[in-house]
Amino acid sequence: MKRILVTGGAGFLGSHLCERLVKEGNDVICLDNYFTGSKDNIRHLLQYDNFELVRHDVTSPYYAEVDEIYNLACPASPPHYQYNAIKTMKTSIYGAMNMLGLAKRTKAKILQASTSEVYGDPAIHPQVESYWGNVNPIGIRSCYDEGKRAAETLFMDYHRQNGVRIKIIRIFNTYGPRMNPNDGRVVSNFIVQALKGEDITIYGDGTQTRSFQYIDDLIEAMIRMMATGDDFIGPINTGNPGEFTMLELVEKVIELTNSKSKIVYYPLPGDDPKQRKPDITLAKDKLDWEPIIPLDEGLIKTIRYFENKIKESHLK
Ligand code: NAD
Ligand code: UDP
Ligand code: UDP
Secondary structure, three states: OOEEEEEOOOOHHHHHHHHHHHHOOOEEEEEEOOOOOOHHHOHHHOOOOOEEEEEOOOOOOOOOOOOEEEEOOOOOOHHHHHHOHHHHHHHHHHHHHHHHHHHHHHOOEEEEEEEHHHHEOOOOOOEOOOOOOEOOOOOOOHHHHHHHHHHHHHHHHHHHHHOOEEEEEEEOOEEOOOOOOOOOOHHHHHHHHHHHOOOEEEEOOOOOEEEOEEHHHHHHHHHHHHOOOOOOOOOEEEOOOOEEEHHHHHHHHHHHHOOOOOEEEEOOOOOOOOOOOEOOHHHHHHHOOOOOOOHHHHHHHHHHHHHHHHHHHHHO
16 A cells, blocks of 8 residues: 555546546545635545545645655646736745755655646647647746746756655646636636536637647556656657547537537637647556547536536525
8 A cells, every 4th residue: 555645636637646646546635725626526435434534735845755656636627827926936836846855855656747838839730748838938827837847946956966766747628527617728618608508718710739638548647657667758748649639628518418509609718728639658558558538528527517516506
């Protein structure tokens, strides 16, 4: 049994990761300040003796004795990370530094949840790990993109300078149950709008692309990455190479929900990347991993989750 710390454990990704780690019999500490996460996401784990919930902000030091750390704490949707841009940067940088300090002291392995946003508005397509990216350092997305880039730098320097055992994964757009219905990301927005019969909001002309990875595929990749030997540190892409325009996504959501919603167009937010698709050759090679859940199947599961959420909120 390993002692594992998951920062941001009450969030969308973190709650699925905690669930998997607890069910595998590990001793899990879930640390969260509940900025975008929620106790509802991990309430079902509180019954397990090997699960512990701690309210803590990663910008302050934290002390525990652990074998592994998954550093996920950080708001991830544009409206949330822009809400308090300075705090987002602090969370990325001080959070990474504190967790790296903890890893250095305890000799724990530490995995950083980095992001495809380190590639910015990419000039090469699909994106490979060796690409340095095209990020605006002074725009409205910069607090997140540059915060995550600086965190990667800290990880590399703690590794080079202090021998910390690090792993960096660059996560592409991920969706599934327990996404926050109000966090403004495209999959949750479209599904909730379609289910409620509200107008579906496309930003820009809808020709921009994203590649959507179902949550279970990501969790499998994270676990496999943590299990690799100390000589493999990444960065490594994890995402589903299936690439869709937002117009294609709307069509799928409308069809799968039988919705009568109509589409409305809003201006494209600043610095919104035009295209995004992972090259996952490295993950196939090093992790023997590739995503197995196609978009339609993942969307059906996610739609079912939001249907239940909406029903519950009507009952309250
Ligand atoms: P989320 O917002 O659901 O989860 C983030 C969690 O971190 C929340 O529970 C939040 O309360 C917590 N948190 C935020 N600031 C904190 C702080 N200062 N101290 C302690 N806890 C804090 O988002 P998510 O989609 O689960 O993303 C998790 C991680 O994965 C993030 O680091 C994000 O950047 C990364 N990521 C996510 C995606 C995606 O598509 N979901 C893509 C790339 C990277
Ligand atoms: N830190 C932490 N938990 C630990 C060890 C360190 O939160 O178990 C913090 C520590 O307070 C510091 C940061 O991690 O702010 C970086 O640690 P490092 O050892 O690199 O820095 P130093 O303490 O030498 O300034
Ligand atoms: N988007 C959209 N309508 C929405 C929310 C988002 O058209 O209601 C667009 C957004 O402009 C972006 C894409 O969908 O081009 C993905 O947005 P999301 O916030 O989910 O992820 P990110 O931009 O961080 O990849």
